Amino acid sequence: MKINIGAEFSVDPAGRYYSDGDASGEAFREEYLLPALRKLEKGEKLTIILDDGIESYGSSFLSEAFGGIVKHGYFDSKTLLNLIEIKFSNEEFAFFKDRIITYVNESKFNSEKYTRSSQ
Structure with a gap:
C-alpha cells in the first residue's frame, strides 16, 4: 500500500489544522494516513x-x-x-523523513483527546 503525498493529497501541504486549509496535517492524517494504516494487512x-x-x-x-x-x-x-516506510528520490527530503521520525518519537501516546478542528 502506498500514499504519494504530492500526487494524491496536495503539492502544497501546509498548516496544522483543518482551519489552516484543505492541505493541513490534520486533513492528511484523518483522511489519508489513518484510513490507509487501518487497511494494512498483518x-x-x-x-x-x-x-x-x-x-x-x-x-x-x-x-x-x-x-x-x-x-x-x-x-x-x-x-x-x-508500519510506515518513508521514501523519496531527492536527498534533500531526508531532512523531512528525520523530522517525521523525531515528531513521532517525541509525541506522548494518547496524551490528547482528538477533537476535529473547524474547517
Whole structure:
C-alpha cells in the first residue's frame, strides 16, 4: 500500500489544522494516513512518498500529521514507525523523513483527546 503525498493529497501541504486549509496535517492524517494504516494487512507496510511534486514541508504539517497519530492514541510510536516506510528520490527530503521520525518519537501516546478542528 502506498500514499504519494504530492500526487494524491496536495503539492502544497501546509498548516496544522483543518482551519489552516484543505492541505493541513490534520486533513492528511484523518483522511489519508489513518484510513490507509487501518487497511494494512498483518506484516504489510505503508509506503509514503514525500517528494513527488512537493518543494517543502512545514513543521506544523509534519508534527500534526505524524506526531498526531501518537498524540491522539491511534498508534504508539514504535508501532507507527514499524508500519510506515518513508521514501523519496531527492536527498534533500531526508531532512523531512528525520523530522517525521523525531515528531513521532517525541509525541506522548494518547496524551490528547482528538477533537476535529473547524474547517
